[in-house]
Amino acid sequence: MPWYSVYHPNLIDKAAIQFIKDAWRFRSKPILVVLDPQGKVVSPNAIYMMWIWGSNAFPFSTPREENLWREETWRLELLVDGIDQTIPNWIREGKYIFLYGGDDIEWIRKFTTAARQAAMAAKIPLEMVYVGKSNKREQVRRVMAAITAEKLSYCWEDLGMVWFFWTRLESMLFSKIQLGKADDHDIAMQEIKKLLSYDNVSGGWAVLANSSKVVVNGPGSTMLPTLVEYDLWKEHVPVKGYDLAFKDHHDKLHGIAHPCCRFEFPSTVGRIPDRMKCPECQRIMEKLTTFFCCHDDAHHGTIASI
Numbered sequence: 129m130p131w132y133s134v135y136h137p138n139l140i141d142k143a144a145i146q147f148i149k150d151a152w153r154f155r156s157k158p159i160l161v162v163l164d165p166q167g168k169v170v171s172p173n174a175i176y177m178m179w180i181w182g183s184n185a186f187p188f189s190t191p192r193e194e195n196l197w198r199e200e201t202w203r204l205e206l207l208v209d210g211i212d213q214t215i216p217n218w219i220r221e222g223k224y225i226f227l228y229g230g231d232d233i234e235w236i237r238k239f240t241t242a243a244r245q246a247a248m249a250a251k252i253p254l255e256m257v258y259v260g261k262s263n264k265r266e267q268v269r270r271v272m273a274a275i276t277a278e279k280l281s282y283c284w285e286d287l288g289m290v291w292f293f294w295t296r297l298e299s300m301l302f303s304k305i306q307l308g309k310a311d312d313h314d315i316a317m318q319e320i321k322k323l324l325s326y327d328n329v330s331g332g333w334a335v336l337a338n339s340s341k342v343v344v345n346g347p348g349s350t351m352l353p354t355l356v357e358y359d360l361w362k363e364h365v366p367v368k369g370y371d372l373a374f375k376d377h378h379d380k381l382h383g384i385a386h387p388c389c390r391f392e393f394p395s396t397v398g399r400i401p402d403r404m405k406c407p408e409c410q411r412i413m414e415k416l417t418t419f420f421c422c423h424d425d426a427h428h429g430t431i432a433s434i
Contacts, residue, residue: 176303202316226256230332240280242355256281262294338371354378
């Protein structure tokens with residue numbers, strides 16, 4: 129694949145710069161526009177499919193991107209592919225797996241303790257992995273140090289792995305936005321949107337998987353109470369199995385709580401949808417402009433306007 133670079137930005141004609149901004153919607157984040165041998169644009173930005181599928185996305189065209197999504201299913205490998213080998217080993221061993229995130233160490237202590245107690249009572253093999261947050265690097269670092277010191281669960285000690293996890297998730301949403309299918313009713317897209325929205329609210333969240341099969345994901349406000357209330361649904365475990373009994377009770381709590389979803393798109397991203405449906409209730413979401421403090425600490429100031 130031929131690769132060209134410009135020695136200095138000043139060598140680029142102003143008309144070309146304007147075209148790149150207007151036609152290709154370049155702002156400040158890197159994009160990868162793919163041209164075929166005849167110079168025709170075959171993908172307005174292939175960087176998303178590269179993060180999701182790697183070299184399997186070749187030749188990085190829009191038809192290839194659409195085909196890859198048609199072949200994809202809602203499974204744990206979609207979330208963690210290529211990040212580390214530990215989780216694929218758990219999948220092969222047929223274990224139950226909790227992926228969880230957030231920056232509230234007290235919630236994490238309660239969640240991991242309740243998850244371990246419920247697993248012991250149900251006599252199932254359970255593993256847990258902390259995947260952090262998409263921002264607040266220093267706070268995530270402190271949480272990871274506490275998790276490791278207190279042996280609460282497995283976690284990705286390399287922040288680069290945490291970054292890759294969230295970059296891939298965001299790429300999945302942006303890939304669908306680029307294809308004009310962000311509001312399609314496929315299960316994978318709806319669940320991915322939920323995970324990204326949980327990352328923008330306080331507290332924690334979790335995904336329960338039975339080996340490769342993703343059973344349910346939800347915010348901390350419903351996942352933790354489900355575990356704490358194990359005695360209320362334990363009688364269904366022998367009949368339905370741990371995963372379905374968990375999901376049934378969680379869905380009851382979720383139906384009462386009706387948690388909200390929220391998405392944040394940086395102004396540096398070129399393609400932002402004019403509208404988006406909530407993955408929970410399928411209503412059109414309200415669109416706001418937010419000014420967000422960039423300091424990486426526990427408290428951030430925000431100003432929002434409709």
